[in-house]
Amino acid sequence: MTRTLRVAATSPEIRLGEVAGNLQRIRSALQDAAARDAQLIVVPELATSGYVFADRAEAAESSLARDHPGWDDLASALPPGVVAVVGYAERDGDQVYNTAAVLTRGFRVGDYRKAHLWGSEATLFEPGTTAGAVFDTPVGRLGVAICYDNEFPEVPRRLALAGADVLALPVNWPLLPRPAGEHPPETIQAMAAARSSRLATVIADRLGAERGVPWTGGTAVIDEDGWVAALPDDAGAAVATLTLRTSGDKSLPPSNDLFGDRRPDLY
Template sequence: MVVPVSRALDAVAVSPVIEIGDLDGNLRRLGAALDGFGDETPRLVVLPELATSGYVFADRAEAQELAITRDDPRLVALGSRLGANTIAVVGFAELDGDDLYNSAAVLTHSGILAVYRKSHLWAEEKLVFTPGTDAGMLVDTSIGRLGVAICYDNEFPEIPRALALGGAEILALPVNWPLVPRPEGERAPETIQAMASARSSRLPTVISDRRGAERGVPWTGGTAVIDGSGWVVAEERDGVAAASVTITSDKVVGPHNDLFADRRPDLYRAHESS
């Protein structure tokens, strides 16, 4: 019998000022946001979706002008600011030949560890980007097995569940959540979905969202850290949400239940209407 091992991990979501079209300025501000994480503390740092370019493109041509390749030395330079035990995830518009992708790079002090391409495109993203071919990404890192998804990906419960079943110990979620109406006193629906996914798989989730507005689109400001019980344990203040979360492979809930062992995949099929 394998005895689950638990450990604490610093989880940080950072939401710096991002200006549409200002690639060089955004890269400078992202670098400044990462400058405080050069020590030896094990941690995950998450920055927003399309953080290098901005999000509300006038058209595909503008997005193409702001896109960079996955081996761009400016991305590598962002990672060089990190300590040896810090992993950062940053969203960028990725140029690959004639294709554009809404991507997220996993950065380390020594380079780019992996790149994920968003597979579920939202609204006008479909007019700009090519969808990725993977439902989220798993990466083995110095802080453990990391799951990565981007924004609308997480609204499909299959993705965080599959990442957790694949061994993800924590989920990095760069997002740009447009503000939508909700009842007074309620959290954003995207936050509620992330809380439910975290709870159902005991998967701590680190969300970096935008602040303010861009070209008339107001952002939710949903930057937060969610623990493995599904509770929001840190929300954005002055552009940062930070908390220590428990990383564990233990899925036991009470004396008689286990979130993974109790699954009945033989029953999970589409039901035909009568």
């Protein structure tokens, strides 16, 4: 059996350190995506703060606690039953984490702290203690990872094995050279991971540049078969209606099952 899920990955303008303004622009992006009937909306990594911090103190200045009133304001922009995944710099006491909040109207579903820190992130943030996370939400079992997490094939596979129906992936992908006509390498890796675990993936990436770092603009929706189902439109949002199999169904008719055929004893 299958079901459909309308998803959107959107990249509002994000200005380094302008937390109040970023929250308002995220809110508008959530409203716009919801107006297009999106049931799951993903915005980029560290969307509330920006990314290219000079040092830990600057990251801390732009961090938010989980009880910040801005979260209730974002959640209020969501229609009932719609879920949003928003990247932010999380302040917890003296520690700062690179985190994604999972929100829906009326309550906060949960938060995931990035486990695999890229480059200078290790000097800014504490690492999370789980390799991705799965949350029960109004749109199903939602897997969440952040950017560099997905470079490790074990992460999306782990989330799929844990019963994730779809993966939300907020990212900040620095632009890398690639042959003409090719997808970004991170997109290719995400396509392969989606196909190998039959795990549709919703990627929200940055646009433009920040402190001299150009972004890939890799926002995309990837379906369960690993194909790109949507790229950003003129509004900067990738919107698609995904067809998802019943949770846990990894069958490959007529003779195979993607997870049933695994041989962990040989790996």
